Structures are given as C-alpha cells and as structure tokens.
Amino acid sequence: MKTIPSTRRTKVNRLPKRASYDRKTIYKILDSSFVCNIGFNIEGQVYITPTAFGRKDDKVYFHGSNKSRMLQSIKEGKDICISVTLVDGIVLARSAFHHSINYRSVIIFGKPEEIKDADEKSRTLEIIMHQILPGRWDDVRKPSGKELDITSVFSLKINEASAKIRTGMPADDKEDLNLNMWSGIIPLNITAAKPVNNIDLKDNIPLPDYVKKYCSCMNENKLSI
Amino acid sequence: MKTIPSTRRTKVNRLPKRASYDRKTIYKILDSSFVCNIGFNIEGQVYITPTAFGRKDDKVYFHGSNKSRMLQSIKEGKDICISVTLVDGIVLARSAFHHSINYRSVIIFGKPEEIKDADEKSRTLEIIMHQILPGRWDDVRKPSGKELDITSVFSLKINEASAKIRTGMPADDKEDLNLNMWSGIIPLNITAAKPVNNIDLKDNIPLPDYVKKYCSCMNENKLSI
Numbered sequence: 001m002k003t004i005p006s007t008r009r010t011k012v013n014r015l016p017k018r019a020s021y022d023r024k025t026i027y028k029i030l031d032s033s034f035v036c037n038i039g040f041n042i043e044g045q046v047y048i049t050p051t052a053f054g055r056k057d058d059k060v061y062f063h064g065s066n067k068s069r070m071l072q073s074i075k076e077g078k079d080i081c082i083s084v085t086l087v088d089g090i091v092l093a094r095s096a097f098h099h100s101i102n103y104r105s106v107i108i109f110g111k112p113e114e115i116k117d118a119d120e121k122s123r124t125l126e127i128i129m130h131q132i133l134p135g136r137w138d139d140v141r142k143p144s145g146k147e148l149d150i151t152s153v154f155s156l157k158i159n160e161a162s163a164k165i166r167t168g169m170p171a172d173d174k175e176d177l178n179l180n181m182w183s184g185i186i187p188l189n190i191t192a193a194k195p196v197n198n199i200d201l202k203d204n205i206p207l208p209d210y211v212k213k214y215c216s217c218m219n220e221n222k223l224s225i
Numbered sequence: 226m227k228t229i230p231s232t233r234r235t236k237v238n239r240l241p242k243r244a245s246y247d248r249k250t251i252y253k254i255l256d257s258s259f260v261c262n263i264g265f266n267i268e269g270q271v272y273i274t275p276t277a278f279g280r281k282d283d284k285v286y287f288h289g290s291n292k293s294r295m296l297q298s299i300k301e302g303k304d305i306c307i308s309v310t311l312v313d314g315i316v317l318a319r320s321a322f323h324h325s326i327n328y329r330s331v332i333i334f335g336k337p338e339e340i341k342d343a344d345e346k347s348r349t350l351e352i353i354m355h356q357i358l359p360g361r362w363d364d365v366r367k368p369s370g371k372e373l374d375i376t377s378v379f380s381l382k383i384n385e386a387s388a389k390i391r392t393g394m395p396a397d398d399k400e401d402l403n404l405n406m407w408s409g410i411i412p413l414n415i416t417a418a419k420p421v422n423n424i425d426l427k428d429n430i431p432l433p434d435y436v437k438k439y440c441s442c443m444n445e446n447k448l449s450i
Contacts, residue, residue: 009270009272011295012284013292014289014290014292016295028442030441031262033324033344035310035312035328037262037264037308037310039262039264039271039306040435041266041269044266044419045234045306045334046264046266046271046304046305046306047234047264047306047332048262048306048307048308048332048346049308050262050310050330052326056394060301064239065239065447066240067238068238068366069238080271081270081443082226082272083262083273083274083275085260085275085414087260087418090357090358092361092436093365093366094365094366095366095372096354096365096366096367096368096372097351097368097372099357099361099365101260101277101357103260103275105275105381107273109270125321129324130326132315132326133315133317133411136317136324139319139407140318140319140320140321140324140404141320141401141404141406142321142322143320143321144322147320147321147322151238151322153308164408169423170423172423172425176366177425178427180427180430181364181365181433182419182426182431182432182436183365183422183425184418184422184426185423186358186415186417186420186436186439187418187419187420187421188352188415188416188418189415189416189417189418190413190414190415190416190442191414191415192411192412192413192414193411193412193413193414194412195409195410195412196344196409196410196412197409198394198395198397198408198409198410200397201409202403202407205405205406207408208406208407211317211407211411216410218413224280
C-alpha cells in the first residue's frame, strides 16, 4: 500500500497540512537518519531512549543489550512509539509568534517483534550498520555467537505511522510585512568533519572509499558559508 | 546543588561509566540544543513529540498550541519525560559489535507546571527564542495578547535528570587489534548554511549581526573536510 491509513494515534491534528501518510515520504525521512527516539512505558511511566536504527522494506530494526530497561519493557509486549526528527533550519518571521523550525519527522506506533534466530539477528545488525554507514559491514569482523547472544534485536512493522514536515519561508501576518527586521531562514545541516584515525591504527591502512564517499555526500552543497 | 541525586528513573544502568548527574554537564548539553523530544502518556499509550525548548537556571521551558495532544495530556497532571540528544560522530571499531555512536544526551522526568500569567508567558517565549537564536527576541514584533492566549507555556524543574555521554575512540577487543580494516571516528556536526532572505524581504534590510555571529559560531572549526 502506497499510503498508510491514519489512526487515532498517527493522525496529525495540529497543522494537518504538514502531515503525510505516504510510504515513500516516510521511508525517505527514516533513511536520512540513523538515530531514533524510542518511547516506552514501565508501570505507567514514560521513558525515552535514543537508539540507532535501520530501515529495510516495511520494517525498522533496532537492537540493545539484553539488560537494558527499554528491552525489558518491550519484552512485556507493550506498544512503543518511535520518533525520528531531522532539523533543517531556523525560520525567522517578523513576529515572535510565527517563528518556527523547518523539520522532517516521523512517528511510528506498534508492538516490536524480537528476532531470535542467530542468522537473522546478524542480518538485522547488517541493516542497522548499513543505515549508519553503507559499505562498512563488508569490512568488519562479524558478530560472534557470544556477541549475538547478549544482543537483543527487534523489528517493528511500519503499519501505523505518519510524517510531519515543515519547509520554506516564514508565514508572517499581512500587517507585519512592512516591519523593518530581517526575515528568512538559517538552513542547518549535519556535516561530517575529517575522519580521525584510531590511535592504535596499524600503519598503511588507508581511509576506505565508503568513508570518503559518506563524508563527501554529507557535505555536498552544504558548506556554503 | 551541584549534583542531582539519581533516582530509579534517572539512574543509568547500562554502561554507568557514561553517566553524569552533574548539573553543569547536564546544562551544557541542554544548552547545545534547542529541540527536545517530549514523551507523554495518553490512556497508557506513549507518544513522543519533538518540540523547541529553552533552559534558564534550573528549569526547561516549552510551549505549544492549546489544542495539541501533548499539552492536553500534560494538563491531566502526569509525569513526562524530556530527552535531548546530540550526535557527535560515528565510531568505527574493527568488530561489528564494538561499533558505536559518540553522543551527549540528557533525560529529565517530572510534572510540568503551566505558566498562565501573560507577562511570565512572554518572558518564557523569550527564553525559548534566546535558546534558538540569541539576539533575535530584541528584533521581533512581540506576542500580542491574543497570540499569548492561544499559546500554552510550561516549565519543568530539572530536579530528576541525568546525562549520558560517549566520547573518544572505539574500544576494540585485544584479539581484534591486528585486523587490517580502518578504525576511527567520523565526527558529525550541525552546521549552518548561508541564510536565505525571505522572498518578500524589503530592500536594504541587512543580515543582522546576531545571525552572522550564530552562523560563524556554528561553523567554527567544523568545516575541516
């Protein structure tokens, strides 16, 4: 399905013109990040844990230690809430009231499923690593059986989700347009700085091409000041 | 108090060496951001809403429309959870298992208080705007009585909070140190691009000094590729 039906939980009530339930739009926002915030409940108290994640097809994947509070709560079978937000700029209107932030955000609700099979766990970790840095997985020492044992891995189907997006210029009231202050946008971007070799890196190990590519993609057209 | 006593909710159980309960550390992380994630409960279901915020002294402040789901829930008097996360870099170990992210995060729990007095509301909006862009408030058309009426404003005392920080190089297992892949860090930064004039900006309105200063501060030492 190209569009995800909105529910009581995902329907954007405030400023509904900023909402999207389109799968492609939702996936594109998710794929522009690799850190989500997972909201969960323990005895009626809300917790939020920032966590790395990956998306493939209609699922998001995340992992954690077997001992973490979040995973204990998830194992109790409650619905969680996953939030991903990208801040794109500061929107400076003439009035304080119309100041805003340009952003792209996604929210997903549902009950995660634990992945227990070792091979499937490993494939999931590959998806998460691919989301963070494409190309890295092929280069690294893969997880051992013991490492997989102490890692809990989960998937969440993107069945109940919505996006909310603000772009463009400030929306000033007509009567403010003649005021004499500056108005516009300060675009914000996440950029990569020069990679730093590990202190114990062996001699003659060059920076991999996928790292160079990642850094130049992150910085393309962005360093315009 | 310089240190905030840890509670069942704020004690960092996983990797406690990354934890800090020091007020200065917590404030510094909060002050490096202006977007938080607010977690709240409606009928046992967790929601997360990304929201602009400001900190002054021992309180964080945020606002929203009177009609938002989040503010309705807060008015019911339940504890919320505020999370702020800054992603500082990708940590590339030799093993998949020891890959990590450098980050600074803060979590705060508590019951927000609504601010109802119009003058106090306006001062709070000033704090939030100062957090986003110092200097801007003096320049803008201040909120009208009507605008204040349709805005709900809240404070949350930083009484129950903790920080979690990861910095530095990957921590590889000894037996992996001789492997031949690259290892190190890709630092990530939020940088400002060139401010964009509003399409309807009047002629001869120059870019304010506080915007220039903000952009150069954001980009200092960061454009190193």
